[in-house]
Amino acid sequence: MTRPRTLYEKIWDAHVVEQRPDGTCLIFIDRHLVHEVTSPQAFAGLRASGRTVRRPDLTLAVPDHNVPTTARLDAAGNRLPIADRESAAQLAALEKNAPEYGIRYIDAVAPEQGIVHVVGPEQGFSLPGTTIVCGDSHTACHGGIGALAFGIGTSEVEHVLATQTLLLQPSKTMEVRVEGQVGPGVSAKDIILHITGTIGAAGGTGHVIEYTGSAIRALSIEGRLTVSNMAIEGGARAGLIAPDEVTFTYLKGRPYAPKGADWDAAVAYWKTLASDPAATYDKVVVIDAADIAPSVTWGTSPEDVVPITGVVPDPAAFADPSKQVAAAKSLAYMGLEPGTRMQDVPIENIFIGSCTNSRIEDLRAAAAVIKGRKKAANVRWAIVVPGSGLVKAQAEAEGLDRIFIDAGIEWREPGCSACLAMNPDKVPAGERCASTSNRNFVGRQGPGSRTHLVSPAMAAAAAVTGKLTDVRELMA
Amino acid sequence: MTPIEKVEGRAIPFGLKNVDTDVIIPAHWLKTTTREGMGRGAFESLRADPDNLFDSPVFKGAPILIAGDNFGCGSSREHAAWALGDLGIRVVIAPSYSDIFSGNAVKNGILPVVLPQPAIDRLMEVAQTDPVHVDLDTQTVTTPFQDRFTFEIDPFRKMCLLEGLDEISLTEKSDAAIGAYEAQLDADRPWMRPAIA
Numbered sequence: 001m002t003r004p005r006t007l008y009e010k011i012w013d014a015h016v017v018e019q020r021p022d023g024t025c026l027i028f029i030d031r032h033l034v035h036e037v038t039s040p041q042a043f044a045g046l047r048a049s050g051r052t053v054r055r056p057d058l059t060l061a062v063p064d065h066n067v068p069t070t071a072r073l074d075a076a077g078n079r080l081p082i083a084d085r086e087s088a089a090q091l092a093a094l095e096k097n098a099p100e101y102g103i104r105y106i107d108a109v110a111p112e113q114g115i116v117h118v119v120g121p122e123q124g125f126s127l128p129g130t131t132i133v134c135g136d137s138h139t140a141c142h143g144g145i146g147a148l149a150f151g152i153g154t155s156e157v158e159h160v161l162a163t164q165t166l167l168l169q170p171s172k173t174m175e176v177r178v179e180g181q182v183g184p185g186v187s188a189k190d191i192i193l194h195i196t197g198t199i200g201a202a203g204g205t206g207h208v209i210e211y212t213g214s215a216i217r218a219l220s221i222e223g224r225l226t227v228s229n230m231a232i233e234g235g236a237r238a239g240l241i242a243p244d245e246v247t248f249t250y251l252k253g254r255p256y257a258p259k260g261a262d263w264d265a266a267v268a269y270w271k272t273l274a275s276d277p278a279a280t281y282d283k284v285v286v287i288d289a290a291d292i293a294p295s296v297t298w299g300t301s302p303e304d305v306v307p308i309t310g311v312v313p314d315p316a317a318f319a320d321p322s323k324q325v326a327a328a329k330s331l332a333y334m335g336l337e338p339g340t341r342m343q344d345v346p347i348e349n350i351f352i353g354s355c356t357n358s359r360i361e362d363l364r365a366a367a368a369v370i371k372g373r374k375k376a377a378n379v380r381w382a383i384v385v386p387g388s389g390l391v392k393a394q395a396e397a398e399g400l401d402r403i404f405i406d407a408g409i410e411w412r413e414p415g416c417s418a419c420l421a422m423n424p425d426k427v428p429a430g431e432r433c434a435s436t437s438n439r440n441f442v443g444r445q446g447p448g449s450r451t452h453l454v455s456p457a458m459a460a461a462a463a464v465t466g467k468l469t470d471v472r473e474l475m476a
Numbered sequence: 477m478t479p480i481e482k483v484e485g486r487a488i489p490f491g492l493k494n495v496d497t498d499v500i501i502p503a504h505w506l507k508t509t510t511r512e513g514m515g516r517g518a519f520e521s522l523r524a525d526p527d528n529l530f531d532s533p534v535f536k537g538a539p540i541l542i543a544g545d546n547f548g549c550g551s552s553r554e555h556a557a558w559a560l561g562d563l564g565i566r567v568v569i570a571p572s573y574s575d576i577f578s579g580n581a582v583k584n585g586i587l588p589v590v591l592p593q594p595a596i597d598r599l600m601e602v603a604q605t606d607p608v609h610v611d612l613d614t615q616t617v618t619t620p621f622q623d624r625f626t627f628e629i630d631p632f633r634k635m636c637l638l639e640g641l642d643e644i645s646l647t648e649k650s651d652a653a654i655g656a657y658e659a660q661l662d663a664d665r666p667w668m669r670p671a672i673a
Contacts, residue, residue, distance in 0.1 A: 017657045018650055022631045026650055028657050030668060038553065040509035051644070054654075057670065066507065086507035093509050125670060137552040137576060153554035153580035154511075155643070163647045165654055169630065171575075201494050202546035205572060235546065237575045255672055262667035269665060301494050322493045322544055420551075422503040441498040441550060443521050 004276035006173050007242050008208045011148040011273065015131050017165055026165050030130035031147075033116045034061040034103065034157070036094040037422070038135030042158035043097040055164045056102035060125050063091050063108050064115045068424050069385050069412035072109050079109055087423065101161070114388025114414040117141040117355035121225060122388055124254025128243035128270040133160055138355045138438065139238075140231040144224035145251065146243030146273060148208070151232065171237065172282040174207040178215035180289035185472040187365060188223030189357055189436065189455035191215065192230040193295040197305030199285055204236030207283060210275065211241050215289035221250040222361035229356045230438050233302035242274040294471055296342050297440045297453040299330035304440070306342060308458065308470045314338035333442055334450050335430070342468050345452070349433035350375075350382035350409070350463040351445070352456055354419040357436035358387030360394050362456040366436075367400040369460035369474055375408035376466030382409040383425065385417040409463060421446040434462035478585045479640035483566045483610045486538040487603040488529050491596070493544030497556040497577065500548065506555050514555055515562030530563070537563075540608055542599050543570040547588075548577025557584040567610045569617065571596055582633045585640065587612055595625045612637060 005013070018026040032055075039061075046052070053059060066087040074080055082088040091108065098105035106113050112123065117138055120126035128146035133139060137151035156166055176195055195211075196203075209231050216227065224241045231239030248267050251257045258266040293307035304327075306313070315327035315338065331338065336345070352358070352366050363386060375382050384404050386392035392414055395401055401411045418425035419437035421444065427433040429448025436459050437444075440451040452468060461469040505517035522528050529535050541560065547570040548556060557580040560568070568581065569589040578588040589610060591599070595617075599608060602619045609618045612634065617625045636643065647654075661668060 018653050020632065024630075024632045026647065026653070028654070028661070037506050041511050041554075044509070049644070055658075057673065084507070090507060090509060127668070130668065135552060135554075137550065139552075151552035151576055153552055153557070153576060153583065155554060155580065155583040159644050159647065162644050163650075163654060164658075165647060165650075167632070167643060167647065201549055202572060202574075205546065206575060232550070235549065235574065256670040258667035259671055262671070265665075266667045301496075303494075326493060420498075420503045422506055439496075439498065439550060441496045443502050444498050447502070447521065 004278035006275040006279045006281060007146065007210055007240050007273055008148065008171070008173050011129055011131065012170055014129070024167055024169055027131060027168050029133050029160050029164055029166060030058060031125060031132040032059040032160050033120055033132065033134035033139070034059060035065055035116050035134070035136065036063045036090040037065045038154050039097065039157055040090060040093045041154050042161060043093070045158040046161060051162045053101040053103060053161045058164065059103045061094055061098040061103050062106040062113060062116050062119055063094055065416045065420065066090055066423050067108050067415040069415045069417045072413055084424070111389045111393070114391065115355045115358060115416055117229065118358060118387030118391065121145055121221065122254070122390055124251050124257030127251065127257065127266070128247055129273050133166065137232045138229055140236070141225050141229035141355055143228035143231060143239035144221060144241050145247050146241060146270065148238055148240065150238040171208045172206050174204055174209045174236065174283040174285070175281040176209050176211050176285045176287065177213040178211065178287045178289050179213040180215055181218070182215055182289045182292055185294050185457060185475055186292050187455040187457060188219050188226040190292055190295045192227045193297070193305045193453060194292045195287065196230060196233045196302050197295070198287060199234050201233065201301050201303040202235040204231065204234040207236050208238045208240060209234065209236040210281070211239060216241060217244070220361055221246060222359040225359065226356055230302070233438055243270045294455065294458050296458065296468055298334065298336060298342065299327060300333055300440055300442050301326070301330070302438070302440060302453065304330060308342055308468065310342055312336045312338050312340045312342065343470060345432065345468045346378060347434045347462045347467055348378060348380045348431045349427050350379060350459050351418040351433055351435040351437060352383070352459050353385030353387070353417050354437035355387065356438045357456050358385060358391065360391050362436065363391070363395045363400050366456040366460040367403040369457050369471060370407045370409065370464060371403050373407060373464040375463050378466040379463055382463050383412050383418065384409055385412045386414050388414050407464070418445050420444060421449070434459045434468060477583070477640045477642065480566055480585055480587055480637050481612050483539050485540060485607050486535055487540035487542050487569070487599065487608040488535045488538045489600045489603040490529060490541055490543050491600050494546045494549055495543055496550035497548055497553050498550055500556040501553065501559040506553060511558045513562065514559035518559035518563050539564055539566045540610065541565050541568045542596060542603055543568060545571045547573050549574040552576045554580045557581050557586055561586055569596065569599060582637060583643065585637065587637055589617060589627050591617065591625050591627055598623060
């Protein structure tokens with residue numbers, strides 16, 4: 001009888017190619033996702049050293065960070081040029097590098113193009129029990145289907161391209177157990193915002209977090225991807241949720257997923273991955289789902305979370321002196337006064353999208369709030385950016401695009417968009433944005449931008465009232 | 477990668493906690509296909525203030541940066557390490573780092589020293605007026621005032637930094653083991669290959 005192991009330990013053990021005397025392991029990588037921003041220097045490195053890509057068949061490239069979310073084709077179906085010269089050059093580099101090294105490539109106008117972390121699971125390229133890496137910290141997302149997935153730097157991108165492995169030290173394990181049932185108006189995003197507020201932005205550093213408990217099990221795959229996506233906001237390099245029937249149902253029949261007898265063999269294997277009942281974690285945090293309200297951030301760290309019914313905190317109230325300093329700086333940047341009710345904070349911009357919240361369920365939740373209502377007069381800019389071309393097509397088939405457009409909200413093409421301000425979608429300096437993305441850092445959505453992280457339903461509520469709003473008040 | 481053993485010089489008493497890589501290098505500086513010239517965008521929002529530490533006559537070009545907890549959190553962008561290197565920084569001293577940033581730093585010849593907060597507080601004080609000395613070989617940080625702090629570092633990382641090693645060359649020595657793993661995987665779990673070839 002082997003010792004009881006966690007889901008993380010089982011996946012890790014199955015991927016050790018070699019173990020060094022100091023404990024460092026050479027870990028095999030099953031899937032490598034590549035986008036245009038963090039790969040050009042890696043391909044340049046390969047070229048300079050005369051190396052090739054070891055496993056192009058395990059690599060998938062798709063542009064997402066830089067692509068404008070406005071129309072990509074003209075009326076005649078020709079590709080429109082990208083105005084920003086540097087963005088165009090990065091896209092051109094990926095378009096050249098992928099075929100040169102035999103890597104599968106989804107181009108910017110392909111129907112399945114989208115945010116790499118939406119595309120992976122949607123195509124069945126990401127599978128339970130696999131190791132997945134990408135030069136992007138939100139690779140943690142794929143943990144929602146039970147993959148050990150994490151972000152890497154460009155040197156590591158080059159290392160994986162050349163060797164299909166990474167040199168890693170095992171992480172510590174952390175369980176975040178959410179038990180019970182969430183109330184109405186509380187989504188997966190509120191769960192992960194609440195968790196981040198509870199454990200702090202460094203709470204998971206050095207750990208891989210496994211999310212467990214009845215509230216997690218009750219989530220759809222879309223919801224699980226949202227939770228695991230923001231594992232990195234709690235400092236953990238990866239998140240994990242054990243694969244179950246919900247996972248298998250989601251993946252079955254997707255293009256890159258196993259078929260026929262292979263499918264049955266895969267499911268049988270995936271069922272062995274769940275943490276053993278007697279397995280232990282280095283750290284355990286238990287959260288009562290009933291304590292989670294629709295949540296919102298007030299500051300410039302994702303740990304700066306309060307319930308929408310709360311107020312802007314007083315920096316002096318924090319026990320840690322360095323947090324007092326940080327909170328005071330955050331409030332100055334955010335233009336907020338301690339004691340202000342969050343529901344009294346006006347909003348000029350709305351962003352519904354990003355690898356955290358751009359899947360069909362997210363768009364349905366937002367549309368349900370918007371339906372029959374109009375964008376508030378003081379909301380200057382409101383956009384919905386589907387996570388992929390397939391999500392966009394599904395939403396259009398359901399008529400969701402009309403609900404947004406009729407309310408005065410723009411319906412865009414897929415991409416990372418206003419999550420990170422390296423494409424034309426930006427929030428102007430000094431203005432606020434209710435955003436379904438994952439980071440409220442200084443300047444994240446554009447220099448001087450002020451981000452309040454919320455769920456899709458909460459962003460929709462802010463769009464129609466023009467201020468941060470408790471979505472429960474708009475629900476019939 | 478440039479090897480690193482001893483670094484002596486002024487240390488920028490920055491000290492903030494949860495400094496994210498968007499602050500170290502904002503996204504619009506990432507629209508490049510090279511690694512060079514990132515220093516110009518480093519800490520852009522902070523350096524908009526003419527009295528910022530990084531451009532002060534005393535600390536401009538300083539080889540050491542002192543920071544608070546969770547330095548380099550957020551985005552995996554290695555551009556953050558490139559930007560620090562381009563500013564001339566060879567050592568960061570902080571109580572903790574994000575996992576991705578510390579890996580990126582080492583791969584670019586930047587030593588992430590971990591010291592407890594009281595040591596950081598003392599170094600912040602010394603750094604105002606005097607240089608700091610970092611020795612990777614003996615794993616110590618010392619000051620002209622007889623302060624001596626020892627730090628832990630993973631032996632593999634230490635070796636890579638001391639020798640300026642290229643990790644890919646090292647891994648290529650395990651080529652046979654990787655090939656054997658791939659063959660075993662194909663035998664045990666053939667469905668792991670993507671269904672579309």
